[in-house]
Amino acid sequence: MNYIDNIVFAVLIFLGIGFFVKNIKKLTRNIKLGKHIDRTDNSNERWKNMAMVALGQSKMVKRPVAGILHILVYVGFIIINIEVVEIIIDGLFGTHRVLSFLGGIYNFLIGLFEILALLVLVAVIVFWLRRMVVRIPRFWNKEMKGFPKNDALNILYFEMVLMSLFLIMNATDVHFQSMNFGNPISQFLVPIFDGFSAESLHVIERVAWWLHIAGILVFLNYLYYSKHLHILLAFPNTYYANLNAKGKFNNLESVTNEVKLMMDPSADPFAAPVEDDNETPEKFGASDVTDLNWVQLMNAYTCTECGRCTSSCPANLTGKELSPRAIMMKTRDRLEEIGENINKNGKFVDDNKQLLNDYITPEEIWACTSCNACVEECPVNIDPLSIILDMRRYLVMEQSAASPELNMMMTNIENNGAPWQYNQMDRLNWKDE
Amino acid sequence: MNVPTMAEMMAQGKQPEVLFWVGCAGSFDDRAKKITKAFVKILNKAKVDFAVLGTEESCTGDPAKRAGNEFLFQMQAMTNIEILNAYEVKKIVTACPHCFNTLKNEYPELGGTYEVVHHTELLKSLLDEGRLTIEGGKFKGKRITFHDPCYLGRANDVYEAPRELIQKLDVELVEMKRCKTNGLCCGAGGAQMFKEPEKGTKDINVERTEDALEVSPNIIATGCPFCNTMMTDGVKAKDKENEIEVLDIAELIANAEDL
Ligand code: SF4
Ligand code: SF4
Numbered sequence: 001m002n003y004i005d006n007i008v009f010a011v012l013i014f015l016g017i018g019f020f021v022k023n024i025k026k027l028t029r030n031i032k033l034g035k036h037i038d039r040t041d042n043s044n045e046r047w048k049n050m051a052m053v054a055l056g057q058s059k060m061v062k063r064p065v066a067g068i069l070h071i072l073v074y075v076g077f078i079i080i081n082i083e084v085v086e087i088i089i090d091g092l093f094g095t096h097r098v099l100s101f102l103g104g105i106y107n108f109l110i111g112l113f114e115i116l117a118l119l120v121l122v123a124v125i126v127f128w129l130r131r132m133v134v135r136i137p138r139f140w141n142k143e144m145k146g147f148p149k150n151d152a153l154n155i156l157y158f159e160m161v162l163m164s165l166f167l168i169m170n171a172t173d174v175h176f177q178s179m180n181f182g183n184p185i186s187q188f189l190v191p192i193f194d195g196f197s198a199e200s201l202h203v204i205e206r207v208a209w210w211l212h213i214a215g216i217l218v219f220l221n222y223l224y225y226s227k228h229l230h231i232l233l234a235f236p237n238t239y240y241a242n243l244n245a246k247g248k249f250n251n252l253e254s255v256t257n258e259v260k261l262m263m264d265p266s267a268d269p270f271a272a273p274v275e276d277d278n279e280t281p282e283k284f285g286a287s288d289v290t291d292l293n294w295v296q297l298m299n300a301y302t303c304t305e306c307g308r309c310t311s312s313c314p315a316n317l318t319g320k321e322l323s324p325r326a327i328m329m330k331t332r333d334r335l336e337e338i339g340e341n342i343n344k345n346g347k348f349v350d351d352n353k354q355l356l357n358d359y360i361t362p363e364e365i366w367a368c369t370s371c372n373a374c375v376e377e378c379p380v381n382i383d384p385l386s387i388i389l390d391m392r393r394y395l396v397m398e399q400s401a402a403s404p405e406l407n408m409m410m411t412n413i414e415n416n417g418a419p420w421q422y423n424q425m426d427r428l429n430w431k432d433e
Numbered sequence: 434m435n436v437p438t439m440a441e442m443m444a445q446g447k448q449p450e451v452l453f454w455v456g457c458a459g460s461f462d463d464r465a466k467k468i469t470k471a472f473v474k475i476l477n478k479a480k481v482d483f484a485v486l487g488t489e490e491s492c493t494g495d496p497a498k499r500a501g502n503e504f505l506f507q508m509q510a511m512t513n514i515e516i517l518n519a520y521e522v523k524k525i526v527t528a529c530p531h532c533f534n535t536l537k538n539e540y541p542e543l544g545g546t547y548e549v550v551h552h553t554e555l556l557k558s559l560l561d562e563g564r565l566t567i568e569g570g571k572f573k574g575k576r577i578t579f580h581d582p583c584y585l586g587r588a589n590d591v592y593e594a595p596r597e598l599i600q601k602l603d604v605e606l607v608e609m610k611r612c613k614t615n616g617l618c619c620g621a622g623g624a625q626m627f628k629e630p631e632k633g634t635k636d637i638n639v640e641r642t643e644d645a646l647e648v649s650p651n652i653i654a655t656g657c658p659f660c661n662t663m664m665t666d667g668v669k670a671k672d673k674e675n676e677i678e679v680l681d682i683a684e685l686i687a688n689a690e691d692l
Contacts, residue, residue: 247588248538319634370623392501409627417491
């Protein structure tokens with residue numbers, strides 16, 4: 001008996017899934033490096049958001065061409081992957097098309113998969129054309145050089161190959177073709193293999209089968225390194241997204257406590273501050289990724305690098321250094337760097353780097369108008385603005401690093417209750433002017 | 434012009450229906466003061482029982498917060514909340530979307546919970562209640578485009594009130610290609626109003642003004658004193674100040690009837 005195939009297959013699946021689980025563990029550990037934030041309220045609305053935005057892709061279709069093509073690829077990909085169930089059973093037990101006993105239903109399903117495979121193939125080719133021939137500007141911003149550019153293309157090539165393998169596998173399956181049902185697309189590929197011996201057809205079919213499943217496993221493990229992680233993270237990311245009005249920025253609680261103390265007339269201004277040796281005073285704002293909360297870090301891993309945010313950012317549109325997509329990509333890069341550091345050393349060993357300056361410059365941070373266009377645009381509910389604001393807080397409250405003009409504005413507010421140098425006592429003068 | 438203050442009201446043992454939060458721009462900026470006065474004229478005409486804080490009002494802290502100075506913001510907020518609560522204010526109207534957003538969204542957690550409306554929302558409800566009538570008057574037939582202020586639109590999802598008011602003026606409301614949720618910022622938000630822009634290839638207000646020019650309006654309408662400044666400067670930069678006016682919705686309504 002020849003069990004080699006089955007054993008090789010089992011090992012392949014085991015390794016593929018094993019590595020995947022390892023990556024997911026790394027991913028969750030890194031996300032948990034973020035600060036706590038409670039996003040468990042309103043679970044009904046959260047489920048609804050997830051259903052609409054992640055599952056229903058409601059924000060994707062705001063740009064109809066890309067949106068509809070994306071839905072095709074997404075639906076196609078998920079449905080075709082039902083086929084993986086059969087592949088796994090076949091592979092492990094040495095059966096061939098084990099589910100074909102379902103008869104008509106089986107052929108109907110395979111037929112559906114074939115049609116979807118073709119549609120996915122077409123959509124992916126259009127995606128490639130949009131990127132490489134039409135050269136839509138948001139795919140060519142400066143943060144899209146090197147790996148990010150190749151990453152996007154790799155995925156497109158991957159999907160092209162996987163879909164083609166699926167169709168070839170069906171086309172060269174003589175028995176399957178002989179039923180002539182459930183092969184609406186692959187039947188047109190059969191003539192290509194005219195004149196091939198039964199043996200070579202079988203070999204081609206087997207090779208396509210093996211490459212197809214191996215490809216899926218490689219793809220699964222490529223996710224962690226890729227913008228394609230969004231196919232998993234879009235779900236939790238939309239679930240835990242901010243539900244408040246977009247204009248509402250959080251009030252820092254640590255500041256509230258101090259301000260209350262300062263304004264409390266009964267507080268003794270000369271009393272020694274309550275000393276707590278175990279607690280380092282809380283840092284205001286963020287200078288590194290570990291100062292951000294876990295949702296912001298999950299945002300970074302979820303980013304699809306689609307650039308919709310950047311293409312609607314007023315600062316970026318007018319040539320400023322700021323790109324909300326780059327904010328997300330840099331946050332992820334820095335988080336990965338810290339993760340690698342922990343992998344290597346067992347715990348984080350100071351590397352004299354941080355998100356601020358080494359990745360994101362103050363120039364980018366200060367160019368933001370807080371207009372929320374990026375947040376509105378993002379198809380997976382990412383909030384780049386919250387990271388920008390947290391970094392501003394660090395710059396101003398920890399480093400007093402605002403520009404002289406902004407400092408002037410703040411001094412005016414402090415002294416005369418308006419951002420300009422007018423006397424508060426003149427506030428009603430307009431009435432008689 | 435009848436502009437009672439809360440202090441005067443209190444002295445007479447009265448509580449107004451609504452507090453008009455004028456804001457720093459509305460109090461001090463020459464252009465914005467005109468908006469303030471136009472709005473007051475409408476309030477007087479509709480016999481709305483309102484009052485202002487006058488010299489007891491202070492910056493909401495919005496620009497400080499968006500610049501990252503949470504301390505200064507909360508100091509301002511708590512001082513203002515103390516005064517608002519002392520007067521037992523229930524409802525606030527303001528013509529500034531930044532004040533509107535801050536009062537509405539960021540004050541409650543600090544102890545200041547009020548019903549906060551933008552002036553276009555208040556005008557819209559006055560209209561619905563029949564307390565205010567709007568006629569086209571001198572704007573009849575003009576092409577008007579509305580620039581969505583970020584802190585009114587995206588930040589708080591108010592898109593329709595200003596548009597419904599404009600339509601009452603018997604004018605042609607034309608939309609820019611980027612409008613409502615896709616509206617482009619004028620460039621003033623996030624404390625940008627108070628600093629020079631970062632290095633770039635263009636000013637944001639010019640980019641936005643070009644959006645407006647594309648639909649060749651007679652008037653660019655706004656609902657924010659800062660947008661107003663930005664668009665006015667943009668129109669000047671494009672040498673169109675003789676053809677295109679930049680007006681607040683309150684001014685449109687007040688001017689239409691020569692109030
Ligand atoms: S909020 Fe800031 S980063 Fe986002 S689109 Fe507006 S200016 Fe750009
Ligand atoms: S933040 Fe959202 S809109 Fe921006 S590139 Fe990432 S996924 Fe796209």
